[in-house]
Amino acid sequence: MDLYPKEKEREGEKEYQRVSISGEEKCGVPFTDLLDAAKCVVKALFIREKYIGLSMQSFCRTTASYLEELSDRPLDMGIYEEIPETSVTADLDQTVHPPVSTTHPYENQDPACMPPDIGYGCKMVNGVVHIYTNKDTMEKSTELELPYPDLQDYINDMNVMMALIINGPVKSFCYRRLQYLSSKFQMHILLNEMKELAAQKKVPHRDFYNIRKVDTHIHAASCMNQKHLLRFIKRAMKKYPGEIVHVERGKGQTLMEVFQTMNLTAFDLSVDTLDMHAVSGGG
Template sequence: MHPPAPERHPYENQDPASMPHDMGYGCKMVDGVMHVYTTRNIMEKSTELELPYPDLQEYIADMNMMMALIINGPVKSFCYRRLQYLSSKFQMHILLNEMKELAEQKKVPHRDFYNIRKVDTHIHASSCMNQKHLLRFIKRSMKKYPKEIVHVERGKGQTLMEVFETMNLTAFDLSVDTLDMHAEVMADLEESKYQNVELRLSIYGRSRDEWDKLAQWAVTHQVYSSNVRWLVQVPRLFDVYHTKKQLCNFQEMLENIFAPLFEATVHPGSHPELHLFLQHVVGFDSVDDESKPEQHIFNLDSPLPVNWTEEHNPPYSYYLYYMYANMTVLNHLRRQRGFETLVLRPHCGEAGPIHHLVSGFMLSENISHGLLLRKAPVLQYLYYLAQIGIAMSPLSNNSLFLSYHRNPLPEYLSRGLVVSLSTDDPLQFHFTKEPLMEEYSIAAQVWKLSSCDMCELARNSVLMSGFSQGVKDFWLGPHHTKEGQESNDIRRTNVPDIRVAYRYETMCEELNLITQAIRTDEQETIREEGSLCMGAGQKEK
């Protein structure tokens, strides 16, 4: 098994004429979801392509059923007891097998926690550096490029020196404290070799050209690294844009976000930079302060996006449904063309109402934060059964929502939920050059995580990430998509087969318990129907 071939720079020497051909399809948004037609002129002899997406009525019905399930007393008791059982079972496993796991790890040559692959699955590009790194960059830029125009206001440009003068600052005055914070980052990642990140970049949906500007920036400045993949975060700020008269309705925001993607998929030559950039975008994120109160409950009477002209923001579940519906149609189209598809990986469950986690469970590939699962045993058990990934950031949560010792990460890990460690905002919460290692080291000290626990977290981060199948084959082993012990290659992951086998057997037992209950229920129904038929036959005689 050899490493993936060294990637040449994907943005160099690209001939627009070599782009994939134009399919000639037309696209139009109807009731908040993009529809694709066989010709550009939709009014003349054009038929709609069959690109299915989740039905709105079905989504709302399922969401209501899930909400009812969460508050059902017997179901809550059952799920709570199963979660407690999983915790106790893991403690028993540790007592019996901890030394065996350690011995298995020691037998592996050239592999320890430092040289296994780790992915920072939740980090924002705008604050991916630490404070000292940013300070050095600003000072160096002030010395080298003082006359570079860095800010434009009302059509007038300001140089870097003029910006400093307006704030009565010089390069000498700057320190970490004056920063008001208690393509070098990529180079550091490549140097470290074993650390990788999935950086979030923002698309706001205020205008159609946002995607082209972002892609042009990436391609022109060759912002690329084999250690980096991109996620696009969409802030839930429709109410702000609508108040400023930048958007007429919610459908306009959706069109601004998704229309350029459909155009670049149907006719890559119309957006060449965007087509290239999308090859390294792995998904969408939905971000904002979840603790903000929602004034509307998503139901069948909710206005369609084209009619949503109210001043208050649509609810979280409304945003997620329309993002997911459009992504589903887009993925069908991109899969037909052999292009990379996108997944939904929103911020979810950091604060706010519990229905955010319900929407996340129904629509997401994995989520970021998930703190509120500790208060919802039914949902926590469902996230375990479905193995939905959770990227957790204990240092970020410690500053904003939940003290470090109360963080549920060790509890989730012991129960078998797919959790990984991430940094969120190194500029705000970390001090060292390697924030992800800082996150791991603090977690290991505070929660007394073993070497096996740390390697399992790292393996989870790779499994959750959007890196390609070939890359994951090299990082985790060629059989990592299989089930159980067979999926693990300890020479690459440093996770003992004993731990992987335990996780798989425990999951099988839980699924068997659920399916056995369903089978028993079906058998009782069949017996009841059979006895009724026999009783009716005897009466006829």
């Protein structure tokens, strides 16, 4: 009888070696400093979750579940009582001299390629840009209901984050925690490297979206073979000949123009013409 998918997954997990760390944690810092640092990190995670939600992005489910458990417990954040509140009006009175740009940001853009005007308008209200569906009559009824934080709340959250940055115990706690996680991951690699490599090799195909080796540099030989690259170039030449793929001396060249400079056509391309070789080493 065949196993269920979950049981199969558990069977695969049993093949990996696990490391368990037990005993009282010895972090090298006083427990009170450790407790304060942990509270500060939790506060920073709450702020991150808040702004991730306002920007309509996804937040880590595991972290969100733990924060949900902590949301009912008020944190004693005495470390922030000494932070003076920054007045919004005080910042507005200061003179700001932004750098002057000598070029237009869209001077190299073709107007035909830009999206059409949909008639929206924007207006700055108390330091926040409000978007309206009608640029002629910017009334409250035409404003888009987009979530955004209050300016004073944003400044207060910024002050909290700045206090965390200069907090010594917090920096030490985060550094030691990252070192611990890095060492734990390296131990996992030493124990299970061959098994993970074998599992990756079971993937039936290889392309740019399925690279076995992830490093500071990417070997093209680890992405696709010569035939894959040849088919990719021919398909691009057939579907997107007018797309700019090379810029030299401020002038863009389309894919068709690049082929013309080499006196080649898509029909002339072959595996021998590409003359692609895999280079070993870290260069």
